[in-house]
Amino acid sequence: MVRDRTFWSRAFDVANIVILGLITLSCLYPLWYTFCLSISNKSAANAGLVTFYPIGFSLVSYKEIVSDIKFFNSFWISIQRTLLGTGISLLVGIMMAYPLSKSKDEFRSRDIIMWLLIFCMLFNGGLIPWYITVRNYGLLDTIWALVLAGGLPIFNTILIMNFFRSLPKDIEEAAVIDGAGPWRILFGIVVPCSIPVIATITLFVGVYHWNEFFHGLVLMSDATKYPLQTYIQQLVVSIPTNTSLTPDQYKRLSELSNQSLNAAKVFIAMIPMLIVYPFLQRYFVAGIMLGAIKE
Amino acid sequence: MKGKRGNVEKHYYLMVLPGLVWLFLFSIVPMVGIVMAFQDYNPGLGIFGSEWIGLENFRYLMQLDDSKQVIINTLIISSGKIVLNLLVPLIFALLLNEVTQLQYKKLVQTIVYLPHFISWVIMASIVINIFGYRGAINTIRSWFGLEPRLFMADPSIFRQLVIGTDVWKSFGFNAVIFLAALTSINPNLYEAATIDGANRWQKTRYVTLPELRPTIVLLGVLGLGNILNAGFDQVYNLYNPLVYSTGDILDTWIYRLGLTNLQFSLATAAGLFKSVVSFVLITISYVLAYKFADYKIF
Numbered sequence: 001m002v003r004d005r006t007f008w009s010r011a012f013d014v015a016n017i018v019i020l021g022l023i024t025l026s027c028l029y030p031l032w033y034t035f036c037l038s039i040s041n042k043s044a045a046n047a048g049l050v051t052f053y054p055i056g057f058s059l060v061s062y063k064e065i066v067s068d069i070k071f072f073n074s075f076w077i078s079i080q081r082t083l084l085g086t087g088i089s090l091l092v093g094i095m096m097a098y099p100l101s102k103s104k105d106e107f108r109s110r111d112i113i114m115w116l117l118i119f120c121m122l123f124n125g126g127l128i129p130w131y132i133t134v135r136n137y138g139l140l141d142t143i144w145a146l147v148l149a150g151g152l153p154i155f156n157t158i159l160i161m162n163f164f165r166s167l168p169k170d171i172e173e174a175a176v177i178d179g180a181g182p183w184r185i186l187f188g189i190v191v192p193c194s195i196p197v198i199a200t201i202t203l204f205v206g207v208y209h210w211n212e213f214f215h216g217l218v219l220m221s222d223a224t225k226y227p228l229q230t231y232i233q234q235l236v237v238s239i240p241t242n243t244s245l246t247p248d249q250y251k252r253l254s255e256l257s258n259q260s261l262n263a264a265k266v267f268i269a270m271i272p273m274l275i276v277y278p279f280l281q282r283y284f285v286a287g288i289m290l291g292a293i294k295e
Numbered sequence: 296m297k298g299k300r301g302n303v304e305k306h307y308y309l310m311v312l313p314g315l316v317w318l319f320l321f322s323i324v325p326m327v328g329i330v331m332a333f334q335d336y337n338p339g340l341g342i343f344g345s346e347w348i349g350l351e352n353f354r355y356l357m358q359l360d361d362s363k364q365v366i367i368n369t370l371i372i373s374s375g376k377i378v379l380n381l382l383v384p385l386i387f388a389l390l391l392n393e394v395t396q397l398q399y400k401k402l403v404q405t406i407v408y409l410p411h412f413i414s415w416v417i418m419a420s421i422v423i424n425i426f427g428y429r430g431a432i433n434t435i436r437s438w439f440g441l442e443p444r445l446f447m448a449d450p451s452i453f454r455q456l457v458i459g460t461d462v463w464k465s466f467g468f469n470a471v472i473f474l475a476a477l478t479s480i481n482p483n484l485y486e487a488a489t490i491d492g493a494n495r496w497q498k499t500r501y502v503t504l505p506e507l508r509p510t511i512v513l514l515g516v517l518g519l520g521n522i523l524n525a526g527f528d529q530v531y532n533l534y535n536p537l538v539y540s541t542g543d544i545l546d547t548w549i550y551r552l553g554l555t556n557l558q559f560s561l562a563t564a565a566g567l568f569k570s571v572v573s574f575v576l577i578t579i580s581y582v583l584a585y586k587f588a589d590y591k592i593f
Binding site: 006016017020023028031096099116117118128129130133134137148151183207233244251254262266280 | 303304306307308310311313314315317318320321322323324325326327328329331387390391393394395396399402403405406407408409410412413414415416417418420421423424425427428429430431434445447448463467494495527528531532535536537546549550553554559562563566567569570571573574577578592
């Protein structure tokens with residue numbers, strides 16, 4: 001393309017780069033701000049002096065966390081939940097997606113199951129019936145509430161199914177002639193051919209389980225069983241819900257917390273995300289485009 | 296041959312079984328609980344023993360001032376989000392598309408996706424700090440001699456704050472679909488426009504935007520289904536009783552009604568209202584998306 005070389009065109013380029021730069025910095029700021037707060041001196045952090053850079057370097061907060069059993073307990077619960085939740089969702093989702101990727105001739109119940117899935121994706125019983133159901137199963141205060149109560153990830157299953165359908169038919173046909181059964185075809189041929197989509201969805205489900213706080217809040221009555229996000233939510237955001245709260249009380253309440261220690265906890269909670277971020281980056285564009293697949 | 300097919304099909308049923316059981320236990324069984332919306336539910340008696348009261352719960356809910364305000368708040372916040380979450384990513388994608396330094400473009404893209412993957416629990420704690428009494432915003436205000444404000448306790452700006460921070464958190468992620476659509480525009484169109492003497496603005500106006508139109512329409516239509524979803528995670532983590540008047544949304548209200556005040560029947564009725572309206576709207580939006588943009592989810 002021939003470049004436009006007029007003055008206004010170049011002025012636009014410069015302004016554009018500056019604006020995009022500022023927008024980009026704004027996206028990095030929360031990370032940087034939390035980091036600065038966590039390594040700042042406690043009194044400086046609590047006095048609200050930290051804005052753009054650390055003040056009075058101190059690692060006290062991180063030292064305190066090392067001996068904080070509750071924090072590590074929640075961290076461990078989140079890790080268990082993320083591994084179990086992602087593993088089960090993926091396995092069940094893949095197993096379900098494969099028969100559904102077949103035509104109605106090959107799997108007669110395909111369309112009925114498909115409509116059932118769509119219906120359950122678009123309609124739900126609401127919070128209270130769901131909560132009472134989980135409670136009746138006796139799952140409250142167990143890790144299985146966190147792993148299973150969110151239900152089958154229907155949309156992800158549909159994405160996997162769409163991908164399975166787009167694979168060329170001949171690879172499977174060759175395996176059928178060699179005498180391979182459906183399980184061998186699925187796990188020996190179809191799954192290895194679908195690594196990009198499976199990687200994308202693994203990351204999505206993993207991020208969901210790591211970031212989810214609400215199930216922890218509602219389904220765990222015992223605070224020692226909170227996953228990390230719920231633990232942090234209780235720590236930093238929680239404000240009493242009584243409606244007699246006055247602005248002055250709100251102000252004092254928000255100044256009570258130990259800013260630097262909380263920031264250190266928040267920062268540690270972000271680290272797993274930052275570690276997988278480069279992988280997320282690589283796959284998620286492909287993942288979003290999967291959602292827009294057309295036949 | 297027929298027997299062989301039946302045999303393979305048996306395995307297919309085995310494969311979908313775990314998923315169907317999961318679906319049954321956590322999606323379908325809770326739907327039975329919807330009957331609580333038509334009962335005066337008593338936990339001691341359960342849904343089979345509680346008294347049936349017809350539409351009394353719905354009638355009661357409609358009389359409450361709270362419920363009207365909550366629906367108004369939900370609609371304002373969600374429609375603001377739907378419009379701006381379409382416009383801002385679009386403008387961002389167009390600006391980024393004008394950058395010719397490829398490495399800079401890549402760097403910007405890499406970083407702007409980041410906030411989307413950080414939970415609202417964490418983001419809200421940061422937003423509350425930044426907008427706090429001694430936060431960054433008030434620090435900057437003090438440079439201009441302005442008095443500090445208690446932003447998080449101010450009902451007159453809470454909705455704007457919710458919409459703004461949501462757009463900021465997700466614009467990078469939402470721009471992905473536009474960026475992908477931009478790369479698929481036929482370069483010949485731009486060459487033809489150049490030969491016709493079009494400048495950059497004219498190319499954007501007469502080539503890029505028309506080419507993006509199907510994508511814009513599709514995303515707009517699909518957004519419609521979210522009109523009652525104002526974002527529970529975000530609002531729950533940002534709000535406090537001082538801003539209930541403008542910031543309380545359907546989901547947070549249902550949560551407090553049901554699980555804080557233990558009004559199971561009322562909360563179920565309110566939830567059912569939301570589920571039904573959302574179901575109808577999403578179905579309509581899918582049908583429209585299929586008709587106008589040839590979009591299919593499966």
